Amino acid sequence: MRSFWEYDALTRADVIIIGAGIMGVSTAISVKERLPKARVLVLERGILPSGASTRNAGFACFGSLTEILSDIQKNGEAATVRLVEQRWRGLQMLRQRVGDTAIGFEQHGGYETLFAEQLPAIDSLERVNTALRDIFASENTAAQNVFSVQNGRIAEFGFNQNRVKALLYSPFEGQIHSGRMMQALTELAVQRGVRILTGADVLAVYEEPTQIRCVVRHLGNTTSSSTVDFVSDQCVVATNAFTQELLPESRIKPARGQILVTTPIHNLPFRGVFHYDEGFYYFRNLATPEGQRILLGGGRNLAFEEETSSELSLNPRIQAALEELLRTTIAPNLQYDIEHQWSGIMGFREDKLPEVRRISARSSIAFGCNGMGVALASVLGEEAASLLV
Ligand SMILES: Cc1cc2nc3c(=O)[nH]c(=O)nc-3n(C[C@H](O)[C@H](O)[C@H](O)COP(=O)(O)OP(=O)(O)OC[C@H]3O[C@@H](n4cnc5c(N)ncnc54)[C@H](O)[C@@H]3O)c2cc1C
Known part of the structure; x- marks a missing residue:
């Protein structure tokens, strides 16, 4: 009534x-x-x-090389290029609407870490760069490739070189504060x-x-x-x-994603957003008043069925796998604790x-x-x- x-x-x-x-x-x-x-x-x-x-990771991204290759395999090149174009246009629209300061936008670029099993993706680098070139041409960076190999930074960033065999870089990706x-x-x-x-x-x-x-x-x-x-x-x-x-x-189906954030890390050697394994894992620096932290998420592919869930809870198996990836590969020489852990629910279509x-x-x-x-x-x-x- x-x-x-x-x-x-x-x-x-x-x-x-x-x-x-x-x-x-x-x-x-x-x-x-x-x-x-x-x-x-x-x-x-x-x-x-x-x-x-x-509850997301705050990547202002449009897709890593291996993710784009997987999308091309699924939907063809034309549909994938159109999707990347929409993502790029959407990012500019969001930034213009509310302003970079309000959303905590920082552009340190995006990277993809390739382990031995992903190295063949590099063979398709030229083809993907050519397919995406026009989307980013207006950036007055026509000379810059969308993706390039920057293996020199693997050691500089402190990654485990026995696991990370190649590093791809894109100057066009950034990061935001999702709450702001x-x-x-x-x-x-x-x-x-x-x-x-x-x-x-x-x-x-x-x-x-x-x-x-x-x-x-x-x-x-x-x-x-x-x-x-x-x-x-x-x-x-x-x-x-x-x-x-x-x-x-x-x-559309629910797809739960797990995230963790470390305590502040003294002299964190990297900045930027990082993708791994077709986007199934992702990590970034997270600037906070107390110092730089690492935010790491993903691992849904370890338990697809369990993670087809709309329940906002943690999956201890995936959180443990994330912690191991952090300890063994991303930050093997750094001191930190895990301070925040959460999950969020994405919607995925086939x-x-x-x-x-x-x-x-x-x-x-x-x-x-x-x-x-x-x-x-x-x-x-x-x-x-x-x-x-
Ligand atoms: C862990 C994780 C990491 C991610 N990282 C990134 C990233 O780095 N970069 C990126 O671009 N994207 C990322 N994403 C994806 C991104 O967050 C989503 O694509 C985006 O937030 C989807 O927005 P949405 O508004 O469609 O859905 P939602 O944010 O889920 O909004 C849907 C809303 O509908 C409400 N609702 C549902 N049912 C009802 C109802 N019956 N009545 C009233 N309200 C209802 C819900 O409460 C919810 O607030 C990530 C997602 C997760 C979970």
Whole structure:
């Protein structure tokens, strides 16, 4: 039972977006850019976004050589080049929207560590550089290759040279502070007039002849009613890994990712974002007021089935494997402890391509950044907004 005031003003919108991760909030901003007068309401089930956007590694990246080669094998060269182009464009859009300072952007470049088994990838370096050249040409760095071999830095960075056999470098990758990025993006959305309600768990979405009706769990007063209906003309579902809860037929699965962060490390010898093994592992320096730390994540490929989960818990087996990789290969000569450990839930589609499309007269979906939402969400949000009538 809603009051007149709730009915008339608080539970109505022109556009409802479900999910306040980077995709939902970016979509909301784009809707306001396109339709400034539209009442835009974002419904988020967590007090904080509760999937991937505030639990990721903060790479402002577009894909390492081995990941791009794997994508080419899966989807062909044209589709892969288009995806890299979208990621690159999305990164520029995010930076322009909120500003580098607000998101803690630093450009130390990106690297890929190759172990013996990945060395054959170098044979395809020239081909991939040629395929991607035009995307980065506007950077006035036409002379620079997207990827180049920089083996001299393996020793300089202190890696175990018995394991790391080659190092690839890309000048175009950077890193962000994901918490500050989501805060800045949310503030921008609110400045533009978007309303964001947290603690709003959407239990079901009904498309009725004249409106969309979102049924939201009501925790405020359980004695009178346990749900509240929010209504709108149109709706965008941006719930990523959790989408099957609302739309069981959607083709996206949860993929949990594990992360650890060390204590500050004296004289950490490297800066930048580092990929390993088709992006299944990733590490970076993390600048904090107390000093430089290492953030390391990944290992999902050690337990694909267990990690097809939307439960935000740690997998001790994967965390142990990450610690071993750190101790034996990445930082064999450094002193540190593990200070933070967490997991986050990505949404993966079989073909690793994102999905933005209208699913009915009044509803669209926008999801499937497949582990690269920092880069992709701004352009996909813009695409989702363009579907609204
Ligand atoms: C460990 C890890 C490391 C990563 N590292 C990187 C990286 O370095 N660089 C990069 O680009 N990407 C990275 N990613 C991927 C990136 O974080 C995601 O691609 C991106 O955050 C997806 O954004 P999203 O908004 O689509 O999904 P989410 O951030 O998951 O947002 C979906 C939101 O919907 C909400 N929701 C779900 N169901 C409902 C409902 N029924 N009602 C209301 N709200 C609901 C959820 O609570 C959630 O907040 C990483 C992800 C993880 C997990």
